[in-house]
Amino acid sequence: MKGIRRLAKHLNISIGTVSRALNGKPDVNEETRKRVLAAAVELGYEPNQAGRSLRKGSTGAVGLMIESSPETAANSDNFFLGLIDGLQSVLSRQSLDLLVLPCPSEEDPNDYLQRMVARQLVDAMILSATQHRDPRIALLSGADIPFVTMGRAGFGDSHAWIDLDFEGVANRAIDRLVGQSHRRIAVAVPPTDVNLGSIFLDGYKTALRRHGLPFDPDLVIYAKTTEQGGYVAGDQLLGLSERPTAILLVYELMAIGLYRRLSEAQLRVGKDMAVIGFRESPRSRFLSPRLTCFRMSLHELGGSLAESLLAVMPQFQAQYPLGAVHMIWPMELVEGESDGPPGG
Amino acid sequence: MKGIRRLAKHLNISIGTVSRALNGKPDVNEETRKRVLAAAVELGYEPNQAGRSLRKGSTGAVGLMIESSPETAANSDNFFLGLIDGLQSVLSRQSLDLLVLPCPSEEDPNDYLQRMVARQLVDAMILSATQHRDPRIALLSGADIPFVTMGRAGFGDSHAWIDLDFEGVANRAIDRLVGQSHRRIAVAVPPTDVNLGSIFLDGYKTALRRHGLPFDPDLVIYAKTTEQGGYVAGDQLLGLSERPTAILLVYELMAIGLYRRLSEAQLRVGKDMAVIGFRESPRSRFLSPRLTCFRMSLHELGGSLAESLLAVMPQFQAQYPLGAVHMIWPMELVEGESDGPPGG
DNA sequence: CTGAAAGCGCTTACAG
DNA sequence: CTGAAAGCGCTTACAG
CATH class of the missing domain: 3.40.50.2300 (Response regulator)
Incomplete structure (x- = not known):
């Protein structure tokens, strides 16, 4: 014998009363409840979830x-x-x-x-x-x-x-960069249909407009959200006829590849190219120079x-x-x- | 009506046969089985896990x-x-x-x-x-x-x-460092009772012995497995009267703090102090210079x-x-x- | 090959 | 306040 039946047997009461006592139903004698609770601990009783779910229709x-x-x-x-x-x-x-x-x-x-x-x-x-x-x-x-x-x-x-807050981040990043006198600012977003990409891009466009800066489609870099993607994004950045002075990344993983590509081109991150990332993560603390980004x-x-x-x-x-x-x-x-x- | 009963009703057969057909039991007419399977798809039937678990005593x-x-x-x-x-x-x-x-x-x-x-x-x-x-x-x-x-x-x-393979890693790291002519090699392990710490330390000791190098308890640095712990470990390293030339880390998170502390002391990682980490992780790729470590x-x-x-x-x-x-x-x-x- | 029935462990109206 | 009973959805001996 096991489960609630064992408890009931041990206490010499019905399984219904045991169940009511265990589940804190009001219509149980306090004395009975105490005995049931004590016995449950003593016998190490734990309710079987399958039985409970089947009966109640919910799982907890x-x-x-x-x-x-x-x-x-x-x-x-x-x-x-x-x-x-x-x-x-x-x-x-x-x-x-x-x-x-x-x-x-x-x-x-x-x-x-x-x-x-x-x-x-x-x-x-x-x-x-x-x-x-x-x-x-x-x-x-x-x-x-x-x-x-x-x-x-x-x-x-x-x-x-x-x-x-993808919009908010894009907005504040642009504000900050414009405040530092940047005028040509690139943005790197994923090439897939993932929702955050288009939201981030919209925030970027809105912020540019607010500052009276033109939107240049060449400055939107579609790149994989990987180290390799960051490297490729760096390549594209360097290949632009009129090179931007700053870039916004939506994933910090891209920063490694980007840092590497910039370093190969003898460009100093933070001096020759400003980089702002999205979410602060334990990883971004491994970067040097440390990535400007957003915390939550x-x-x-x-x-x-x-x-x-x-x-x-x-x-x-x-x-x-x-x-x-x-x-x-x-x-x-x-x-x-x-x-x-x-x-x- | 729902579940298996609904299916049975719909097909005008018993729930037992439906269950047997669905579960691939051999004693079911192939024709019946096909009808059941088709009806299951048609009605979008999925077995209720609670009912099944309760009866079978297993959950899948x-x-x-x-x-x-x-x-x-x-x-x-x-x-x-x-x-x-x-x-x-x-x-x-x-x-x-x-x-x-x-x-x-x-x-x-x-x-x-x-x-x-x-x-x-x-x-x-x-x-x-x-x-x-x-x-x-x-x-x-x-x-x-x-x-x-x-x-x-x-x-x-x-x-x-x-x-x-904590022992193997400690062994091979020491082999590599000794091969590079290091003689005083420190190791950083967690201060807690976690099992990997003592195993790693044992591997370290064994390897030193194999190379005829003395074990110096001062070179065992107990530090938190965090960025801050790495910084503190760097502090301890620099404070030793006879400074080691290399250190083994059991968690790569410590590397950030250690890199920072060494840089503050004008020491170049890989030149003035050799550092080897444990597991290669996406994070360790963010470090510069890139961390020597072990892949799996x-x-x-x-x-x-x-x-x-x-x-x-x-x-x-x-x-x-x-x-x-x-x-x-x-x-x-x-x-x-x-x-x-x-x-x- | 199929149906009828028991029962897994629980909760909850229902009677008393 | 308590007990007896039904039933949640399923699987599986057991009969036929």
Whole structure:
């Protein structure tokens, strides 16, 4: 005999009463409850999740879907680990467990998510790596699973999301560079359909316009978000007839290749070419000169994501009356030595 | 009506036959099976995991326990993401899903694991961040959950494990440095009880002995595995009465602080002080001069971990007759510019 | 080859 | 306040 039945037998009461006592139902004699709780500890009882889920139709767990592809691995640095800790700090207050669901790189993300949802091992989902047209959003909406996405999609505000402040960063980076008298400023964005690329580019254009600077399509460099991509971006930069004096990068991994290419051309980062990166990461601290970039708290971002998820879960809406959150996450400038006035 | 009952109703057969057809049991008419499979696709049927787990007592999922503490996040770089992709490449062949279980930093790892095991959401576990005396090993052994650990523990070979080749790396690093005529070589290890520290130190001592070099306790620097720790290690190095000409680091994060401290003291890395790191990571490529270190394939390591786990799972032992694997994972030297003969 | 039935461990109306 | 019973969705001996 095992499980709740064993406990009931041991205490000589019914399994119903044991269950009610364990679950904090009000209609249980306090004396009985104490005995049950003590026996549970004594016998090391833990509720079987399968039995509970089957009966209740909910799991007490929340899923975070990530991609385990080599590209994601290379670019995410400590992003997910930091996020996870923040998520849990909030979820644990509701006794919700976080399950990280890594989509294998060979599997279609939409198929994978469908499988995980059908398995019913979580009550709600957090999606990352949101695409501009992301079929997963329709999937979850249709299946009536509460969810929030890390990153905007192109569907406007039909669901809850939090996204990094790509526009704000592009704006402030341009402000800073223009303040340092730069007039020709390049920007490096990924060549793929990923949403952040176009958002970053829009912010860049807006900021130029605000300063009365012309937009030159030649200064938009489409490059892979890798070290090699940064090297190639450097190549393109140097090949331009009228060379820019500054460049904005949307991924810090590109900075290594760019630094190397510039150094080969005898150009000093921060003096002959100003470089500003996007997110400060442990990695960017390895660069010399140190990269000027933007800081954010992954822990707090995770916490906000968790709260915005709770706000769309029926069981928790009363406690988190936020509605469907649409939030741009602010980022703070970190001054490095990688930028400065043109010509040093 | 939903689930298997809906399918059965739709096809006008019993739920038992539907289940048998879906699960590939041999005693089903081929014609019936085809109809069931077609209907399953048509109606978008996916088995409910709770029902299945409850009945079968197994889940078809494997858990990877990681720590989400800020320290782990800072030091792991792409370690887990890379590992995960390798794990899945093997697990998916057995239709096993991987669930990543992140232990919150506020929770005791042993309590967390106990909770996850009791929930019965996975059939087997992979543990990381193994301690020298790790109570989780006794917990899983006692609960009769198949598991493998990433990292040795102090219990010898009572369970399956794979660990990085700390001894080999220390040995080859010393060989290389001695070959470059270094005689006084320091080593930086973490001040905590983590197993890799003492293993690395043992390898270092063995290698010195092999070259007839004396072991000087002053040359063992206990430092935090952080940027700040590297800076402090540099301080200690410079403060030694007879300054060493080379140093081995067990975490590359320390290299930033060390580089900075050496630069402040007008010492050139690779010329005035040779530095060799442990694992090559995307980060170490950000350093200049580039760090000499050791390379491994996270994807292959993940694959081997998965195979060694399958080998201890009763359902898969026949296919993976490896027994309980105890494997030291080889690493390959990557020459950087951070070491060389003393004095340049 | 198929159907009817039992039962995995739990929660929750329902009666008392 | 407690017990007896139903049932969540599935798999699997057992009969036929």
